[in-house]
Amino acid sequence: MRNKIALVVMLSGGTVASVTCIVKQVPLFSTIYYVIVAMIIFTIIGLIAQKIANKINEAVDKRLKEEEEEKKLQEEKRKEAEDARIKAENKSEAENDDAELGI
Numbered sequence: 001m002r003n004k005i006a007l008v009v010m011l012s013g014g015t016v017a018s019v020t021c022i023v024k025q026v027p028l029f030s031t032i033y034y035v036i037v038a039m040i041i042f043t044i045i046g047l048i049a050q051k052i053a054n055k056i057n058e059a060v061d062k063r064l065k066e067e068e069e070e071k072k073l074q075e076e077k078r079k080e081a082e083d084a085r086i087k088a089e090n091k092s093e094a095e096n097d098d099a100e101l102g103i
Contacts, residue, residue, distance in 0.1 A: 005053060006046030013042025 017038035021031035 003050070005050040006043055009046030009049060010039050010043040013045075014039040 014035050017035045018031070021034055026034065
């Protein structure tokens with residue numbers, strides 16, 4: 001949908017211009033002129049809105065990716081700390097067993 005923002009805005013502007021001209025009973029050639037001008041203006045507005053929406057979405061996607069990478073790093077650090085703790089426990093148990101056996 002974000003890639004069709006300009007199209008939707010242009011068609012909406014053209015529709016409003018057409019209906020307004022019909023209601024006010026504007027002559028045909030003037031109506032065509034007004035509708036074309038309105039569609040050009042609203043296309044430009046839609047393209048600007050589309051660019052803004054794309055930039056916002058890119059920023060959000062980038063932020064989500066950074067948060068995901070941060071989570072992975074934290075998980076790796078937690079895993080390493082857990083492995084180190086288990087290794088230390090195993091080492092102390094082995095030392096206790098050796099001490100009990102008098103080695």
